[in-house]
Amino acid sequence: xxxxxxxRQEKLxxxxxxxxxxxxxxxxxxxxxxxxxxxxxxxxxxxPELRERIKNVANKNWNETVKALPxxxxxxxxxxLELDNLAISILDIKEEHVFSRNQIARGHHLFAQANSLAVAxxxxxxxxxxxxxxxxxxxxxxxxxxxxxxxxxxxxxxxxKINVRSYVQDxxxxxxxxxxxxxxxx
Amino acid sequence: xxxxxxxRQEKLxxxxxxxxxxxxxxxxxxxxxxxxxxxxxxxxxxxPELRERIKNVANKNWNETVKALPxxxxxxxxxxLELDNLAISILDIKEEHVFSRNQIARGHHLFAQANSLAVAxxxxxxxxxxxxxxxxxxxxxxxxxxxxxxxxxxxxxxxxKINVRSYVQDxxxxxxxxxxxxxxxx
Numbered sequence: 191x192x193x194x195x196x197x198r199q200e201k202l203x204x205x206x207x208x209x210x211x212x213x214x215x216x217x218x219x220x221x222x223x224x225x226x227x228x229x230x231x232x233x234x235x236x237x238p239e240l241r242e243r244i245k246n247v248a249n250k251n252w253n254e255t256v257k258a259l260p261x262x263x264x265x266x267x268x269x270x271l272e273l274d275n276l277a278i279s280i281l282d283i284k285e286e287h288v289f290s291r292n293q294i295a296r297g298h299h300l301f302a303q304a305n306s307l308a309v310a311x312x313x314x315x316x317x318x319x320x321x322x323x324x325x326x327x328x329x330x331x332x333x334x335x336x337x338x339x340x341x342x343x344x345x346x347x348x349x350x351k352i353n354v355r356s357y358v359q360d361x362x363x364x365x366x367x368x369x370x371x372x373x374x375x376x
Numbered sequence: 377x378x379x380x381x382x383x384r385q386e387k388l389x390x391x392x393x394x395x396x397x398x399x400x401x402x403x404x405x406x407x408x409x410x411x412x413x414x415x416x417x418x419x420x421x422x423x424p425e426l427r428e429r430i431k432n433v434a435n436k437n438w439n440e441t442v443k444a445l446p447x448x449x450x451x452x453x454x455x456x457l458e459l460d461n462l463a464i465s466i467l468d469i470k471e472e473h474v475f476s477r478n479q480i481a482r483g484h485h486l487f488a489q490a491n492s493l494a495v496a497x498x499x500x501x502x503x504x505x506x507x508x509x510x511x512x513x514x515x516x517x518x519x520x521x522x523x524x525x526x527x528x529x530x531x532x533x534x535x536x537k538i539n540v541r542s543y544v545q546d547x548x549x550x551x552x553x554x555x556x557x558x559x560x561x562x
Binding site: 292319320 | 445478482483484487492501504505506507509510512
């Protein structure tokens with residue numbers, strides 16, 4: 191649906207606040223305007239481009255937050271992390287992630303993003319995956335951006351249960367329930 | 377238990393026939409002798425070293441057998457493959473596969489070996505993972521060799537169910553049940 195400029199810019203601000211990692215292309219599609227129009231809107235509104243928005247978030251030094259592994263061993267880029275509660279990471283699907291034949295992302299990369307997020311969320315020095323149930327709900331293509339959201343759903347004794355849902359835009363592409371061992375009880 | 381040389385060499389031949397991908401170190405442990413003794417035994421018996429034994433098997437051109445993906449996209453080295461029936465691959469756990477902190481293999485590498493074997497076994501041009509239930513039954517350490525064995529357990533309509541069990545020597549380290557989509561029905 192088409193909005194007038196003022197209305198569109200108001201909605202644009204709202205939308206970027208709600209989903210800060212939305213791309214200009216996605217915004218253009220949502221508003222039915224060109225990417226160039228979105229860029230001009232952002233310029234007028236002084237909203238930095240996506241890369242800058244991610245950097246701002248990434249600048250929070252997650253390295254000091256993550257406990258269970260060094261941050262460079264996390265697959266994907268962490269953009270939010272509250273230990274033993276929730277975590278979000280972004281993975282851009284590039285050539286090295288896809289089957290050469292059909293340009294579909296290989297399952298183990300989506301799994302690696304989700305699994306390493308499930309490790310990173312643990313507020314402990316040791317976290318190992320005990321088991322997982324996973325679903326690939328729709329193929330992910332080259333060039334798509336996968337946002338994985340992990341949340342701790344249950345914790346007892348030495349096990350912590352973590353639900354990870356990964357999305358491309360609003361579409362669920364992967365879902366996993368991970369049960370993790372950890373070194374200490376609380 | 378210790379054997380006399382003749383007895384040990386007979387058992388060595390049997391053991392290598394049964395489990396051709398056993399290492400000299402594993403053999404030395406089994407017989408309670410030094411690795412050097414095993415090497416001399418192999419020399420006397422004209423049994424090639426492990427690397428050669430693997431190469432002999434790998435020389436069978438699996439590339440012409442695999443249908444669902446190019447063979448260089450399989451994680452691990454395929455050593456046996458009967459389409460829509462069974463498949464075996466080997467993955468040596470190196471520095472790049474482990475957590476730096478504890479030298480334990482990261483789950484997604486074991487998953488990648490198993491999952492790509494589940495793709496390779498499919499006698500079809502297209503195979504995608506729909507879902508999986510996986511268990512990590514014991515941590516795998518740097519330097520260990522993981523042998524993954526996949527077998528098709530069920531097939532109906534467009535889904536094929538594949539059970540993958542991965543071992544280090546005789547110990548189960550990973551188990552996964554993969555349900556795969558494929559492009560054609562039979």
